[in-house]
Amino acid sequence: MSIKPQATKHIKPHLANAEQQEALGFPGQLIDNWQEKVIDLLGEKVNGSRALQVAMDACMKCGACTDKCHYYQGTKDPNNMPVARQDLMRSVYKRHYTFTGKYLPWLVGAKELDADLLQQWYTYFHQCSQCRRCSVYCPVGIDTSEVSMAGRDILAQVGMGQKYANQVIGKVALKGNNLGLPGPALKDTLLGLEEDVLEDTGVAIRFPIDEAGADILLVTPSADFFAEPHVDGLIGYAKVLHQAGVSWTLSSQASEAANFGLFVGSEQHTREMALRIKVAAQDLGVKRLVFGECGHAWRVAQNHLKDLVQGLDFLDARYPIPQHIAEITHELWQQGTIRLDVTKNAQRCITFHDSCNVARASTLGKVKGGQYSIPRDLLKASCARYVEMPSHTTQQTTLCCGGGGGLLTDELMELRIKGAAARMNAFDEVIKQHQVTHMVAMCAICKSQFSTIFPEFGHAFDSVLSLHQVVGDALDLTSSL
Amino acid sequence: MSAVLAPLLLIAIAVCIAGIAYRIYNVLQAPVLRHIAITPAADSRWGVLWFMLIETVTFRTLFKASVPTWIFGWLFHVCLLLTIIIHGRFLSIPAPTIVAWLMPYTSIISYGLMVGLIGLFVRRLVVDRVRYISSLSDYMHLILLLVIAGAGMLLSSSDSVNVYEVTLFVQGLFSTQWPSLTQNYLLALHVLGACVLLCVYPFSKLFHGPLMWFNPTRSQPQRPRS
Known part of the structure; x- marks a missing residue:
């Protein structure tokens, strides 16, 4: 020791x-x-x-x-x-x-x-x-x-x-997202997703992008467009919004929720990256701004956006500015607008990894501690077998995935693996005691980190799931409400 | 002896008050840049105030982090507070009521103070993580407190100090003519130690208590959204 x-x-x-x-x-x-x-x-x-x-x-x-x-x-x-x-x-x-x-x-x-x-x-x-x-x-x-x-x-x-963070910030300025995906490639990807989802579910669910006049602009981490398990989370958002009958759109200009300006401590770059989202919302004439599953993006959006970017009052004041997708899903579920069916996730036994920036630096919903209860409510409503990891590793005292804060780069792999060991011990414990099959996260960095380092600890890379993947799988798409 | 101790004590008190004012001015001058409350936090000013009061009185966070440190740290702080209150006996004869009520427990309180300090000192030496982060001043602060407390304990358990004389000295401290004190090296050590502590307090890590109240991570309510 x-x-x-x-x-x-x-x-x-x-x-x-x-x-x-x-x-x-x-x-x-x-x-x-x-x-x-x-x-x-x-x-x-x-x-x-x-x-x-x-x-x-x-x-x-x-x-x-x-x-x-x-x-x-x-x-x-x-x-x-x-x-x-x-x-x-x-x-x-x-x-x-x-x-x-x-x-x-x-x-x-x-x-x-x-x-x-x-x-x-x-x-x-x-x-x-x-x-x-x-x-x-x-x-x-x-x-x-x-x-x-x-x-x-x-x-x-x-x-x-630092090369990694600087590159990411540079790409966002140039292309609109961390990965440097150009607009046309994004559109192609989303069309492909529409086809996949239609094939899987038999329901025509849209993945709209750059659609002026939509109610909601959804800003999500770019990993959601192509990486596993992130993309299944994006499919989950689309299913929920489809089922709720809300009009929404993504934006190629603001195709990234993450804000690496925060990680490198640069006020100027944090502001510029936040401003891009405001401009996209204005250009598309949306009424609501909603963020996808990304921990620090939510931290910046909830705590800093109004300080960084003036004049968000063109958005509809009847809704919180901004909102998190999990808040919307939770509200729809509570109202009965969407229905979740635990039997659809019968093959899974899940546990939830609280992401640091959501758990300790932001809130969700109106109830104190909503950042803990909202994802858990949704998971328990979506999967019958839900297990908590030891309490000193969850909620406010959650452990970092080991890849946050701009460290999600290959040359830091040794550190990322060692830094994840504490979380992996907690995961192992619930696997042994309760035969947990999957860990669920609601942050793009957590998901990328876990899917990369899981094999080092003897777990399949796809043992990590998006919150909205589990929700999306449980979602009853047939009922017309 | 009072000709030496009185001016030193007055200077030390002045330095301490001016130092505290300067430090608070300094920290208030630095702007709060962003909302960085550690969540979940209270969502109103009053809620935050309540949280901070609980924290100040119970050291709840330290308890969560390390029970041994909490035991020694909390014991030390509580006993120090009580000891300072008991020093109110030198303000008047008879002693103020609250002081008179505490005085029978003087001895156990001072033992508590020593146990707390020694516990903190030993932990600093024994736990390698804490030893690694300790500089000389971290030990010196504890030694200073141990010296002051040790001398004070010896003084209160012996008959060498005339309470009446010290009370007159304290009452006359802010006058132009300082009442005399019988020569007593132990008392001189105790008072000199206290003078050093008063001067060090505002300009060292010992000022952590007031600073906590200004830390945005703790003093901000969690951000309300419209």
Whole structure:
């Protein structure tokens, strides 16, 4: 159980190249006066954000968080203890911005920023999935994601951006989605889905895109258009909306719910990506804005959209702005507008993985804790055999899938596998006790991560399901209500 | 002795008050950028206030995170609060009512204080995760508190201190003429320690309690939607 210093010092994401950096307005390579610039930016960030200032000043080193991070649990690298991850930044902050750190650095653990520490910033701020589990256990509520976001933004501004996140942000600006899927390809895919669903169910269910005048604009992670099990979730949304008789559309311009601007801590890019959604909604003349199954997209949409983007009042004020697809499905089910039939999922025994950004950073519905009860209500109504994983791994204390916060890239696979170990233990437990066959998630990153790392733990890659796949399968499409 | 202790104590109190004001001004100056409440949270200001009061009184989050740390940490904080209240005996003769009510428990409260502090110190040394994150100052804060508390315990259990004399000293602290104190090195150590603590408090991690109240993750209601 003891700590293993530097156990994951070798794991870091690829640096963005000059082109990928400059596309986002960052310097192409490490600038000459990086030390001075990092220190200046750090001062600006701390003075410019109360959350970061409290994070730097209020930690009493009590150790409550030290064993709560899934990356620490899986790697034992002490720099993956949330407090130590913060200390990489705090030590520099103390050295330059506190009295004791300036004059008595040896007393308070203040450090000068050297090349090695800069590398550690890059390494360990990219071994944080910004899932906020530590903040739930911190007696003063320090949120390490605020630290890693600020750290990544500073690094990008001195020339050390992360390739994966930068590429994604670049593609969204250019093509409208993380995957760089062009509009015509999307239309083709959706036509194909219509044919598949007609063949499977005998019901003509539409997957409309760019249809002006629809009531709802559905913004969903682009993985929903082609990846498994995401696409089955998209089919689920379409079935629900079809059955409810609501007019809806996707948008090729806003064919991505995810907002990687949040992960890299860039206010500017977060805003630009959010703005694109508003413009699409205006262009299509929709009345309602609805988000698909994507954890951090929902966090940004629910908590930040109205601050980032002014003037959403063209949307229908009778509905929450924005809404989550699970809220709509839940309401339709409660009203009896849609019917769910547990026998359709008789072959399955399911458990639910709470996604961090939904569980701890946002809410669903009107009831407190709706982010926990709404997906569970829907799952229990769709599948007779539903089992909970151990309580310290669910709801507010849920474990991250191991791939969130911009870490869903191949070169971080070792970290992703080790970071998922805690969740896999919980999954194994319910498999042993209750013969659980599938884990359900409502976040594109969770789904991608699990389908990739499941085989490492002896599970089939398709043991992870979308929430709306289970719902869609249980949905009674024959009844005319 | 009062000619030395009185001005030091006055300076320390001034530094402490000015420091607290500065720190609160500083944290209020930094803008809250985004809605980052840890959910589920209360959805109104009053709900948040209630949550924070419960947290402040019970250290509920720490209990959830680590029971041993909670036992020692909570014991220490409660006993420290009671000890500070008991020091109110030096404000008047006879002692204020609430103080008089607590005074019979002085000894057990001070043992509680010591157990809490020693527990926190040992945990810091023994648990490798906590040792890894500790700097010298983390130990020094505990040692400072142990010295102040240790001297205080010795003082209260011996007859070397004249309560009447100390009360006159405290009452006359803000006057121009400081009442004299009989030479007592233990008392000097206790008071000097307290002076250092007063000066260190606003400018160190010891200020974590007030800062918690300003942390947006805790002080924001969860975002209401129209």
